[in-house]
Structure formats: structure tokens, C-alpha cells
Amino acid sequence: MSIQKQRKTPEKEAAPRRRLSPEARRDEIVDAAVTLFAETGFDGSTRDVARGAGITQPLLYRYFPNKESLIEAVYARVFLKSWDPAWDETLADRSLPVQERFQTFYEAYTDAIFQPVWLRLWHFASLRDAEVYGWYKEVVQEQILKPLVRERRAELGVNQGFQVSAAELEAPWLLHGGLLNYGLRMQVTGRADANARAGVIRQALDMYMLFSQNKLSLDK
Known part of the structure; x- marks a missing residue:
């Protein structure tokens, strides 16, 4: 009896992270934070901000060492500008x-x-x-x-x-x-x-x- 070899469906590859300048990446993170905080308030988590920006949480912390610094950036973007x-x-x-x-x-x-x-x-x-x-x-x-x-x-x-x-x-x-x-x-x-x-x-x-x-x- 011949056994038909099943073809494995290749797993969908994750989209490669776009290469951005540090300034552009920072702006993307702030954009994601503005969107999230406008929906959930300032209780929104940095994990969710990172997800919205399409990056990892550790990468977010390279730009904003804590949530307070991220909130300050959102304040400057929305209220001061x-x-x-x-x-x-x-x-x-x-x-x-x-x-x-x-x-x-x-x-x-x-x-x-x-x-x-x-x-x-x-x-x-x-x-x-x-x-x-x-x-x-x-x-x-x-x-x-x-x-x-x-x-x-x-x-x-x-x-x-x-x-x-x-x-x-x-x-x-x-x-x-x-x-x-x-x-x-x-x-x-x-x-x-x-x-x-x-x-x-x-x-x-x-x-x-x-x-x-x-x-x-x-x-x-």
C-alpha cells in the first residue's frame, strides 16, 4: 500500500519589523500611546502600547524607560503642540x-x-x-x-x-x-x-x- 506523503503547510511568517530611524520609531510609539489612552484612559498598559506600535515591550523601554516618560510624551504631543x-x-x-x-x-x-x-x-x-x-x-x-x-x-x-x-x-x-x-x-x-x-x-x-x-x- 502506498502511503501518500502529506505536504506540510508552511507556517505564516511574521511580518518583518520595519526599519525606522529612532525619531520615527519614537513617533510611532507615541502615536500608539495616544490612540490607546484616548480609548482606555491613562491606565492603558505599556504592553498594549507596544502591541499597537507593532513592537516588543522591551523595545518600547529603550525609547521610554517607564510609563511616566511615555505619558509626558503624550501630553506634549496632544496638549502642548x-x-x-x-x-x-x-x-x-x-x-x-x-x-x-x-x-x-x-x-x-x-x-x-x-x-x-x-x-x-x-x-x-x-x-x-x-x-x-x-x-x-x-x-x-x-x-x-x-x-x-x-x-x-x-x-x-x-x-x-x-x-x-x-x-x-x-x-x-x-x-x-x-x-x-x-x-x-x-x-x-x-x-x-x-x-x-x-x-x-x-x-x-x-x-x-x-x-x-x-x-x-x-x-x-
């Missing part, structure tokens, strides 16, 4: 009323940040990662809210000091946080509308300008 340096000039341009400057700024700023990944990472940081939220809070206070307080003081001709107290930041934080929550609601409901957003920004600034006028007038 969304800032346009030209906005600093817009906010400081005293040839225009404060409200007009901040209206222009917030329309451009929300265009940049009202994106699913940015809003989800901000939401996760607010809820579960005090350190990332702390980094973001510091940048917002120094680059947006303190300038708003100082420029409004100058416009009203009162309390021209450089220092801004924690109490003075409460109203600007209500303005800023309210706009971020508006963006999150629009994302969840799918009702994003640039024209409606400009009106919401205007209303929020109207309320702050009225509040600051009343408050600073009492402080004269």
Missing part, C-alpha cells in the same frame, strides 16, 4: 478690546482642541490622572487665564499689579472649563456647529466681562 505661538500676540494686542481678542483666540483655540482625541484625553486626565491634569492646568493658567485677568484690569484701569490671586482665577476657570464641557457635550451628541460655538464663546465672555467690571469697580 495644540498651542499656536501666534495666540500669545493676539491676547497681548492692546489695540483691540479684551473681549474681541479673547473671542478671536477662543474661536481658534476650540477649532484646534475640539477633536475627539484631545477631548477624551482631557476628560480622562480630569477624572483619573491628577498629574497630567496638573500640567494642563498650569499651562492654561499661565498662558490664558492670568493674561485675561491682567488685560481686563488694564482695560478698566484698576489693580494693575502683575500677580493674580487664586480667587481672581475662579471666574476665568468657570469660563474656560465651561467651554471645554460644551465641546465635550457637542462631541457626545454629535451636534458640533462652528457658528453656534462662536455664539457660546461670546456669551461666556459677556458674562466674564460683566462680572469683572462689577468686581474690579468695587475694588477701586
